[in-house]
Amino acid sequence: MARLPHAAGARLAFLWEGRVVEARAGDTVAAALYAAGHRMLTRSRKFHRPRGLSGVFVADHLARVDGRPNVRLDDELVREGHDVRAQNVWPDLDRDLLRLARLIPRRWLRAGFEHTRLIPSGTPLFERWEAMLRFLAGVAERPPADQRIPAMAGRRIAADVVVVGGGPSGRRAAAEAAGQGASVVLVSRGTPPGAFARAGGAALPDLPESVTVLAEHEAFGLYRDGRLVGAAPRDGGAATAIDAGCVVLAVGRRSCPPLVPGADLPGVLDLHTALALAHDHGVAPGGAVAVIGTGDVEAVARRFAALSVGVGAVLETGRTTRILGNHAVAGIEADGRVLACDAVVHAGPWRTDPALGFQAATGGALRLIAQAGRGNVTVVGSAAEAPEPVVWGGHLDDAALVCPCMDVTVAEVRALAAAGEAHVEVIKRLTGCGMGACQGFPCWDQLGAALAALTGRAVDDRPTFRPPRGALTLAQAAGLAEVVGPEP
């Protein structure tokens, strides 16, 4: 796959599954592999479906880099001579015989292999059967015994205002608070903050010098009604606990793929990820990209055209009935027609990741529920806009995956709904939906949409969101033990 004209960075080469791959300095391993046409990075934990860079559901694609297991390919910068090998496959990613796990009838196994009727506990074979299930459910490798990573001493700071998100609205909120003399900390995944807006071609307001910026940090939790904020750098360095006067959430929105079969095929990307590839890495998401979305999809297509990306089709997400392909996207089906394409970029429906706001503003003795007026949090910018409904074209297909990580299909939700089960918390426990890397966003939104369609009742309920969703390591979390004591 050709690099875009603006691709920069010195050429270098590394090994992927034993084959030489060309890359550019500054690429993540995932971006370099995408550029070289290697769409599949990993296989799903249970049925070993191909998975690739998507921006949705999967927070990490783990592989072995120079012998180190469990390296995140979307974070790791590629270096000359890197030897990168896929994990959780045998003998290799393409031939992977572990995908024969698909032959195990689904009625025997549910919820990431933890439900099984076949061999009950107490029988002589159970422990061996369970050991096999544990093996099949594995994703990350066992860390090597000689890998000793000590606790990373944490730090604690205070600010009048903590802003989460470095896009235009986060920057405006930070500047406004700083202008009024408040001490401000801004936490952003990007470096410098505002990567998505910049890739989208938007202008970014300046940040005053007085604002403390924690770039390449993930805000992993809002505790104590939002008065204690946790932030961890993506490079594994020291985590920070921030005493916050108040919190401004400017986390923007993410696009949710259509709830159709094939929506998690390698080559289906959310707009954030596709723009980062095209703008930051000079990698075309595809030769003929289908852009689907809500609202002004043509504007998205124009932005890709400006970045020299070839767009083959533009349509509304809600018309999509299926995304076709075996190991990667080969076409998209909408309105009964098949359009050939080699990538699908979805730009809507847009929904705000609710995890942090939920965590800060919940209470309840029997169940954690969001409580109005609680939490020290203001949501600004697009994150404050109402979520757009999850969509699909035609009928709700049994083969569509509600939760790709746990292989929960519409069929499984349909069976539970038919049995009268409508409580999202109970369905979560019965299926494992949302127990994977995304920890519920967007799969609980998909679960709610599917359940509403299947029962004919509105479902605006979701299970409890539980950060930190992999945003920090045990070594990083351990360092906070010295700096944060029990709540008085």
Next chain:
Amino acid sequence: MMPRKVAVAIVGGGYHGLSLAFNLADRGVRDILVLDAGYFQGGASGRNGALVRGGFSSVEWTRFFGHSLNLWIGLSRKLGHNVMFTRRGYAIVAETDRSAAMVERALKVHAAEGLRSVGLDRAGVRRVLPAIDADRVKAAIHFANGGTAPHHAAMKAYLAACRERGVTVRYGTQVTAIERTGGRASAVWAAGQRIDADAVAVAAGAHNPDVARLAGVELDGAGMRIEAIAVAPMRRTIDPGIALIDRATYLHQTGRGEIVGGCEIAGEKPRMSLASDMPVMAHTARHLATMFPSLGAARVLRQWAGQVHVSSDFGPLLGQHPDLRDLWLSAGWLYGVAGAPASGDLLAKAIVTGVIDDRMAPFAVDRRRRNRPIVEESTVNLEH
């Protein structure tokens, strides 16, 4: 429709309510009603460490939980559904001279009670716990028969077995009053209806003291929050369930590969809350990363809180309330997963036959009042 009259009304549809209902039905009791204010697996029965062991340091705990362990082993057959109780073993790890001495005493108790346990030497520690920093281990007990039971399988099995035996189980149905007539508990109110009951049993987890107050009686202990974390899944790294006794920490690796653990920390005030906080996550992470040094790079996937009812000696409160006839309790559970099969078995026996089993008797509800606490040193709890 809610029944107007039942033999036994059980308040709480968690492990202990369902285990009691199942065992009552198994003994031929008809008209059993289980009422739960929350949702299925919404309380501590869906937010626990899943750990099962039979051996403790005290004779009383070892007799009761040893019985429960035996019931766990046969539970899939008994319920007719797979509870997925995996006997991957259970280890108690001591790092100080004080806890090592407790380990030696506990091993003698186990031997006297016929419970299968072994003390691990250094080679044994390396064999059973290859990922642990063996230099830090002063002594350890290994229960080859212990293990873990995932609640989504075991609770599902209990609920299905209850319903198959005609037990009515209602979630989202709060008991709002318990009537007393002539010195006995005689009825419960729920969903605006009065339901006559020959006996009322309370197994409401953290809410036990509140429910008991509905009947006008007090219970020892109070509700409190307990927190845990799950580490992102990895291939088989830790086989047994583990109690790090000096760190008030427990952990196990689930069938999905997540390492789930929690701890108690000094200075934390007991509070009722389902919201999680930073310190327990941080301390659990520190204990895990210290004892299993290769886990430092593993990621914290999620954290959550549950609530339990803790008695003054950390032991369960089992039996009829001394101040109110026909009000039965299965309360004060910290090792509730391990104890559920036995609590249901022995409490059902007591309700149906009037016989208080010797293994249950020491855990009488009024033991604090009678100044008969049970000293148990092998649990991972701190005084608050």
